Amino acid sequence: MEKNEWMFPRIRRLPSYIFAKVNELKYNLRRQGEDIIDLGMGNPDIPPAKHIIDKLCEVANRPNVHGYSASRGIPRLRKAICDFYERRYGILLNPETEAIMTIGAKEGYSHLMLAMISPGDTVLVPNPTYPIHYYAPIIAGGEVRSVPITSEEDGDFQEDFIKKLYEIVKETMPSPKALVISFPHNPTTVCVEKEFLKEIVKFAKDKGIWIIHDFAYADIAFDGYKPPSILEIEGAKDIAVEIYSMSKSFSMAGWRIAFVVGNEILIKNLAHLKSYLDYGVFTPIQVASIIALDSPYEIVQRNAEIYRKRRDTLVEGLKRAGWFVKKPKGSMFVWARIPEWVSLNSVDFSMLLLREAKVAVAPGVGFGEYGEGYVRFALVENELRIKQAVRGIRRTLEKLKAGKIDLQKAVI
Numbered sequence: 001m002e003k004n005e006w007m008f009p010r011i012r013r014l015p016s017y018i019f020a021k022v023n024e025l026k027y028n029l030r031r032q033g034e035d036i037i038d039l040g041m042g043n044p045d046i047p048p049a050k051h052i053i054d055k056l057c058e059v060a061n062r063p064n065v066h067g068y069s070a071s072r073g074i075p076r077l078r079k080a081i082c083d084f085y086e087r088r089y090g091i092l093l094n095p096e097t098e099a100i101m102t103i104g105a106k107e108g109y110s111h112l113m114l115a116m117i118s119p120g121d122t123v124l125v126p127n128p129t130y131p132i133h134y135y136a137p138i139i140a141g142g143e144v145r146s147v148p149i150t151s152e153e154d155g156d157f158q159e160d161f162i163k164k165l166y167e168i169v170k171e172t173m174p175s176p177k178a179l180v181i182s183f184p185h186n187p188t189t190v191c192v193e194k195e196f197l198k199e200i201v202k203f204a205k206d207k208g209i210w211i212i213h214d215f216a217y218a219d220i221a222f223d224g225y226k227p228p229s230i231l232e233i234e235g236a237k238d239i240a241v242e243i244y245s246m247s248k249s250f251s252m253a254g255w256r257i258a259f260v261v262g263n264e265i266l267i268k269n270l271a272h273l274k275s276y277l278d279y280g281v282f283t284p285i286q287v288a289s290i291i292a293l294d295s296p297y298e299i300v301q302r303n304a305e306i307y308r309k310r311r312d313t314l315v316e317g318l319k320r321a322g323w324f325v326k327k328p329k330g331s332m333f334v335w336a337r338i339p340e341w342v343s344l345n346s347v348d349f350s351m352l353l354l355r356e357a358k359v360a361v362a363p364g365v366g367f368g369e370y371g372e373g374y375v376r377f378a379l380v381e382n383e384l385r386i387k388q389a390v391r392g393i394r395r396t397l398e399k400l401k402a403g404k405i406d407l408q409k410a411v412i
Contacts, residue, residue: 013138018366022350026360037389040360042186042332042378046251046306048292049299055291059284069280072271073101073259077286080293081244081259088297089229097264098237100271103281104256105216105245108270110136112212112241112260115273117142121177124168124209126161128364128371130186133214137178145172148370149188158196162203169207179204182214184227184330187367187376191221191329194228201233201240210266211240219249219300221330222308231262241266248332249300250292256281257289307332310379310386317390321397334377335364342400344407346372356405357392 022040030036047053059065072078078095085091093099102108113136117123123137127146137144147164150157169176181200183192204211213230221227230236241262247253260267280286292299314334315327325336338349346363353359353375364374381389399405 010139010141014135018347019362021347022354022360022363025351025354029354029358034358036354036358036360037381037385037392038360039377039379039381039386039389040362041380042248043380044248044251044253044332045380045382046303048251048255049295051295052250052252052288052292056284056288059287060282062284065283065287067283069283069286070101071274071278071280073099073280074283074286077101077290077293078259080290081261084293085229085231085244085261089232091229091231093231093261094264098267099259099261100267100274101280101286102243102258102260102270102274103278104247105214105243105258106132107256108243108258108260109133109212109214110139111273111277112266112270113137113140113142115269116140116178116210116266120174122172122174124165124176124179126181126185127369128187128367128374129180130182130214131367133180133182134368142177145176146368146370149185149190150370157190158192158199162196162199165200165203169209175207176209178210178212180212180214181230182216184217184221184328186216186331187333187362187364187371187374188335189328189331189333191225191227194232197228197230197233197236201230201236204239205235209239210263211236213240213242215242216245217248217331218244220304220307220332222304222311222327223329225329227330237262239263246289246292249303251303252289252292255285255289257285307379310381310383313383313386314377314379314390317387318393321390321394323393323397332379334379335374336377337374339397342397346375348407350375352400352405352407353393353396356396356399357389359389359392 026036078099081099082093082095085093117137117140119141121142123142123144124147125134125144126149134144145168218227230240230242241260243258243260245258315325318325323339325334346365350361350363353361362376364371
């Protein structure tokens with residue numbers, strides 16, 4: 001069978017997984033007994049608060065909770081997310097019409113795209129970006145236009161981004177159906193203020209475009225920065241929804257709990273589609289999620305403080321190694337420009353760090369062509385392990401500068 005003959009047409013539109021080459025080497029080295037420090041995938045290692053786990057176990061022991069649950073989320077859970085938004089952002093949401101639970105943010109976003117997008121529709125997506133942001137519209141049969149997103153160190157990001165949006169819309173026929181944004185941003189860690197979101201809402205209303213804001217890192221912020229919700233902007237609910245995930249904020253990634261909140265038209269369409277596709281998350285998980293959302297906000301702040309300490313350990317350690325990287329104000333990542341004197345692309349540089357430093361990172365090009373020249377570190381190891389990673393990276397860079405590494409062997 002010829003290559004790609006086994007693929008159905010929709011699958012042919014999805015490229016090979018760029019991270020696969022690095023992941024394959026990582027698994028091979030581990031099988032050989034190497035101690036690999038994995039800072040590649042953003043998979044939280046911090047457990048949820050004990051009282052949340054205790055509630056899960058308590059409810060799971062009840063005999064009447066093991067049947068199908070509610071696709072939209074049980075009513076108390078939808079009320080809990082609305083109450084959380086009111087406390088945190090001063091936003092009033094109707095739990096019956098403006099909030100729906102999803103089986104994680106990826107499922108909610110992907111099915112929202114499937115509900116919204118028809119063949120020929122175009123979605124505007126930043127580049128680089130979290131891969132599902134780009135490929136869910138394609139899976140739904142639509143087209144994507146990339147909006148280049150530069151890191152804050154590359155000039156006035158916000159003004160440049162808005163300008164590019166207007167230019168792209170002017171060149172796109174028919175007009176785009178939706179704009180996807182996510183701040184704090186993965187992978188670049190770019191953070192924005194309310195003024196920027198006001199401009200985004202104004203742009204979308206002017207052009208008749210829906211907004212989907214993936215708010216995955218809403219609570220992972222540092223140094224006094226508070227990421228704004230797009231729903232705080234006057235009139236945003238007319239054209240926008242926001243995806244709030246419990247994966248990072250509450251360290252509940254494997255629990256698969258997220259919410260889409262905001263515009264009732266988008267939520268009504270998503271709910272209608274999901275009613276055909278799923279019966280919701282296991283009821284004990286939903287009940288434990290209510291306890292999490294109703295808990296003092298300090299449990300989320302404690303997680304953010306752990307990530308802050310890891311951020312500082314990594315960035316300051318890299319600086320001592322001669323690799324200068326900006327400290328992010330939000331997210332659980334560090335987006336690092338490859339040192340200028342290193343003449344390797346992001347995949348080969350990632351392979352070098354894995355083979356020589358025993359550190360796994362994500363190559364920037366895996367997030368889109370504008371991510372080339374960068375790698376992404378995920379802050380998912382403790383500070384001692386991060387210090388160990390930095391030592392390995394420092395030794396590797398020193399050997400590379402001294403010409404003591406055979407690059408042909410190191411990057412294959």
